[in-house]
Amino acid sequence: MNIFKNIFKNNFYFFLILFIISGSVSAAEGTTFKNQKPGFSFEGPFGKFDKESLKRGYQVYSEVCSACHGMKQLSFRNLSQPGGPEFSVEKVKAIASGYSIIDGTNEYGEPIERSMVLTDRFPKPYGSKDEAKAANNGAYPPDLSLIVKARVDGYNYLYSLLNGYEEEIPEDLDIGDLSYNPWFPGGAIAMYQPLYDESVEYEDGTIATIDQMSYDVTNFLAWAAEPTMEERKKLGFIVMGFLFIFLILMYLSVNRLFKDVH
Amino acid sequence: MTDTTDNQDPSRRDFLYITTAVFGATGAASLAWPLIDQLNPSASVSALSSIEADISSIPEGGSLKVAWRGKPIFIRRRTKEEIEIAEKDDSLDLPHPEKDLDRVKNKEWLVVVGVCTHLGCIPIADSGDFGGWFCPCHGSHYDISGRIRKGPAPTNLEVPPYEFVNENIIKIG
Amino acid sequence: MNHDYQYTPKNGFSKWLDKRLPLMRFADENLLSFPTPKNLNYFYTFGFILTMCLVTQIITGIVLAMHYVPNTLLAFDSIEHIMRDVNYGWLIRYTHSNGASMFFLAVFIHMFRGLYYGSYKEPREIIWILGVVIFLLMIITGFMGYVLPWGQMSFWGATVITNLVATIPVIGEPVLTLLLGGYSVDNPTLNRFFSLHYLLPFVIFGVVILHIWALHVTGNNNPTGIEVKDSKDTISFHPYYTVKDLFAYIVFLLMFCYFIFYNPNILGHPDNYIEADPMLTPAHIVPEWYLLPFYAILRAVPDKLMGVLLMFGSIVVLFFLPWLDTMKVKSARYRPLYKIFFLLFVVSCLLLGYLGAKAPEGIYLFLSRVSTIYYFAFFLVIMPVLSRIEKPLPMPIGISNSALNNSVYDSGDGIASGAPSYAMDSVNRH
Secondary structure (H helix, E strand, C coil): CHHHHHHHHHHHHHHHHHHHHHHHCCCCCCCCCCCCCCCCCCCCCCCCCCHHHHHHHHHHHHHCHHHCCCCCCCEHHHHHCCCCCCCCHHHHHHHHHCCEEEEEECCCCCEEEEECCCCCECCCCCCCHHHHHHCCCCCCCCCCCCCCCCCCCHHHHHHHHHHCCCCCCCCCCCCCCCEECCCCCCCEECCCCCCCCCCCCCCCCCCCCHHHHHHHHHHHHHHHHCCCHHHHHHHHHHHHHHHHHHHHHHHHHHHHHHCCCC | CCCCCCCCCHHHHHHHHHHHHHHHHHHHHHHHHHHHHCCCCCHHHHHCCCEEEECCCCCCCCEEEEEECCEEEEEEECCHHHHHHHHHHHHCCCCCCCCHHHHCCECCEEEEECCCCCCCCCCEECCCCCEEEEECCCCEEEECCCCEEECCCCCCCCCCCEEEEECCEEEEC | CCCCCCCCCCCHHHHHHHHHCCHHHHHHHHHHCCEEECCCCHHHHHHHHHHHHHHHHHHHHHHHHCCCCCCCCCHHHHHHHHHHCCCCHHHHHHHHHHHHHHHHHHHHHHHHHHHHHCCCCCCCHHHHHHHHHHHHHHHHHHHHHHHCCCEHHHHHHHHHHHHHHHHCCCCHHHHHHHHHCCCCCCHHHHHHHHHHHHHHHHHHHHHHHHHHHHHHHHCCCCCCCCCCCCHHHEEEHHHHHHHHHHHHHHHHHHHHHHHHHHCCCCCCCHHHHCECCCCCCCCCCCCCHHHHHHHHHHHHCCCHHHHHHHHHHHHHHHHCHHHHCCCCCCCHHHCHHHHHHHHHHHHHHHHHHHHCCCCCCHHHHHHHHHHHHHHHHHHHHHHHHHHHHCCCCCCCCCHHHHCCCHHHCCCCCCCCCCCCCHHHHHHHCC
């Protein structure tokens, strides 16, 4: 049918362009190995977050990573909102109150310290970027709020990286006093291995192997980078469904209209 | 114009076009909702739509001022004498008649929005002729139940929605 | 354009309005009854698609501007605020960012259509030139828009491209300082880019109106390249092309929505989710995909100034098309040689796009140079030469006859009988 030939022609360009740019969005560009793909529940058009994994992942973040890595885009209230780990509000209030923050001054001009509440952002590990660098051999531990979106093939890369520290360093590689991780571009990473078996004692009783913790914290970080993902895919289903039906109706209308045009 | 005689049954033709048009109109209308809803308070603003105030350290006769939705809230711990006066004045001819009991959840604690109902200035505590607040802008006097007694303000100080989470914390909003 | 059909106001209000401000007449003559060639294919729907893209970008942009803060300390965070806290903020942001890509995809197809069917030729030179102006404005708008999130690519892309201004001899440096409002890309730059990014789409809108106006003076071209002769060649724009345009737009929307809802970041660069750091340069600085061909041309040339000139030249050359390709036969349908070179041209553009993302060395650099040479040769050498020597295929008498049997073709003596005799046509037009 002429119409299909023309639609194909238009979309042909699109697919051609997609094919070409996909070449530049290669998996793990610049790293030594191709990323491991453990498969996450949020992948695919109908993906959803595994809430228990998100809860465990938050535990890993708060007990291990938050010592050096901030997550300044997140507030405690995000932990109880739909689409995320969905801790109860009481639980989150309890978590928040374990941290304190300087907020305002009293009548003598002295800073007031209070415990954190739902509306506060996650606590900062350092006062400034320079302080962070100084405490970490000159390397700045990046903020993790968006880390999954800030790396090519983000979640697979992160999982591979956290899981992939190796003791044996290849002979021809000089890494000074950095650590060896074949998934990090160049192999020499400033972050010491952060996770060991049983670094964390999971509240839900799951055994905390390095693999498990890497998986859970990656899950958590993937949510943190895009907390609206579930809503996005759900709305996508409705919109695409609507458009598809509308497309059929329009197609029939065009056919009907042009039948008598010669 | 090119001849475009339609040989189809008109009613079948119309049904398709009408269905399509209705579908299209529905789609276009539902497009509008996100564009409008984004004007509504964002999650960060809504999160601050209620606040919790710790009243444990307020002495009898003392008060606390907190900010709620951009406005000041007066939290006043009233003495026994002040409560008695507030309740006695119920029977007076008030400009805006309201019983004291209807304005408090716990007689010891008065929680009002600290914005004068005349033109919006913030009244001063412990001043005025009625043992409550005095608004310096145009001379409105409020009593120890936050009721307007003298001056141009038309209504009593507004009581915000609030509840006692426990005996030390009030949640406002 | 024929005026056999006249707008007549039907009811009292229409008559009253028509005497004072002929809005209904204008709408009827240009949107409803406008005589349009009856043989337009789907490549001709992209004008409407582009108008929808512009409207979409403007509406989503205005809404984003209600929440975005154009200050280097707050910009990145304000966008995360939009993504996380503003109701449907993620949807509006992703529509705007992917919408820019869709806008450029549509404009490239639209321009390739023009090149293929000779829509830039007499009497449509002004339509084409206005179109190139729109394209330039789109590029500037898109470039400035990409700086606003203040990610690493925003900052460093802006730094690289604005530094090109400094290559201009004598006045380059002071002009660069003027543009930046400082000595490097910083807050003054961000602020003014925001203001101009808000302004230019409305300028584009104005030029689009002129573009469509100019189109309505000459009438649409069509796939045969043969001008409309009489009303047998045309059908009313409404309902035929309003419905066909809408259908094409829904197909386009399906693709657009795939990106928004299922793969919203694939067309962007991950580095832009890292806050701008003037002290840290990313490993590979690349612009958005739709600017890659121009980036490839820029880096193909060893001399910096020449690279800049050729990069801008690749767009400037488009202005001269109506005088570079002067063959009377418009449509590539009947130009077998031109068709081949045109397809090669499309390939060279796609190749340049691919190469723009690669480091300019080795085989990539070599291919960039070959493609750049072909790009310019296509316009400056091949077109003029073909105008003189190409023999067209046998052509039909006109649009009405082109879909029917082949019996009324010409003798193939090199002069296409279907080629319009413009004197006659201008009599047929008003």
